Amino acid sequence: MLKRKTRIRPVDDARTHIQSLRDKPEFMERFIDNNKGRGVFATQPVEAGAFVLEYRGELISAEECRARDYTELQSTFLFEFEWQKRHWCIDASKEDGTLGRLINDNHKSPNCTMKKIIVNDTPHLCLFAVKKIEIGSEIEYNYGDSQWPWRKKEPKQQTSVIETKTSLTDHSSHDASNKDAVVTQEPKQQTSVIETKTSLTDHSSHDASNKDAVVTQEPKQVFTIKGFSLVNYTESDETDEYIKDNPPSPHCDVVRKKTRNGNIQVIGVADFSDPLIDSNESIVDETDEDSSLQSDNEVVPKNLLMDRVPNCSVPLNESSDDSIDEPSTPMSGMASQRPRRNCHRPIQRSLVESRSTGA
Template sequence: MATRRRKPPKQDAIEHAVKALDKTAELEVQYINSFKGRGVFAKTPFRKGDFVVEYRGELINSKESQRRRRTYHNRCAVFMFDFYWQEKTWCVDAAREDGSLGRLVNDDHKHPNCKMKRVITEGKPHLCLFALKDINEGEEITYDYGGTDWPWRKQEDKQSDATESFETDIFRTTEQTPQRSSSFKTQEDKQSDATESFETDIFRTTEQTPQRSSSFKTQF
């Protein structure tokens, strides 16, 4: 029996992004615990390099992103993902609970199994996760948010150090929630078709509160 030919990851990402579809036959949401909340898990194996899921939300410009940061609760602001494109800062705001899976993928800065890349199609950027390595069925999907000041990382570090030290302060919150990347370095895909480009890793920054866009006021 002939095996089904593997679809090129970039093509796979573009097809799902254009239709705003997730791989619901291959991914599922599970509740993990009170600390992590929900996460996204593989229902079937993924191979290294495969497109996994898009971080889908509403695309907004920097001005609108800053306005929303001032109005959002931190629990919503953490769903905002800033990134740099065409010499400007943009934001994908996924604060709205819309059933999409990408917004629920958890951070893992030590052993992530996916990385975020920017895929451009039809003149619009999409933030897509691709497998860094083979992912087994039942494994949680994770990626490195970038930065260092995410509050849960501080709590994880304190938990890991508990066997060696005892601290009086459990956790001190900051006034602003750390953000997703407002800048990053990429290599441009040297394809002649400018409507579709594929770029390297995108990380979130922690200088501003991460947010996901709920409105879009800009021109591409």
């Protein structure tokens, strides 16, 4: 007699791990390099759609989030989102040994996407695989459509130069006296940019029998600053009874700097004007038994005015206000330029250095 394999629904798996306060053992932290810092890697294969890790931290109000006087480095671990028409933040700045907070950005071909899951009437941010993840692969998700500093360093096109020791038939430009001359051949440029842009479908279907564990709208990325609301929070159609299923995509909204006299100045702000529906992000289909993710619906946030985000490979306790340069652009000057983002996804806010110096 054939035995049918019982699969745990990803959302139930997430719920179990949320409640147990444990990370899944199939993942481990590893130091990558001084640039990227630490990352999280799969020690077991992960099926597409599977729950991966929770982005754990302290759940605080957006107001509290703004009130926290964090360094640039700490601020990269703040992730704001919307729930029940209010704005919240997961503050994961504390080095607590959890893995979710260490997952790095990949905006081209992420293997995970963030979702909001409600357990005991409390929102949690969880990552789900959008494709099969092999052993040894780094877990990554899209931090958003921002000008993250490390992305600037990524080449859009890869050129590989092959050096071959050969005797060519065409010796026209070849020093005949040097028969073993090294000839460098440049093959055609290889483009390794993978972009999938699709419109987000409404996965509002929702397992009514499981009121505690519901994958909901993508939290809203909100970059805020002490004493200022930098984002126009638009009305959400999210309710307790009926929650749209849009995945979140993280990170960085407001670009702020702390001056040496302790004031905070805003240098730039993320774009929140674009509804999530316009973005491309993977979402969990709760109606699917396999709860597989639709990888062609990735969300990519837009227009962050960021110049530099602190490198988190530096331990938090090593960060110092002294390392923060004076911003060149005062908050008032930037206010009218503030891009806004209007999507239901969490945002980790992050800080940047002033683009110009000496202002």
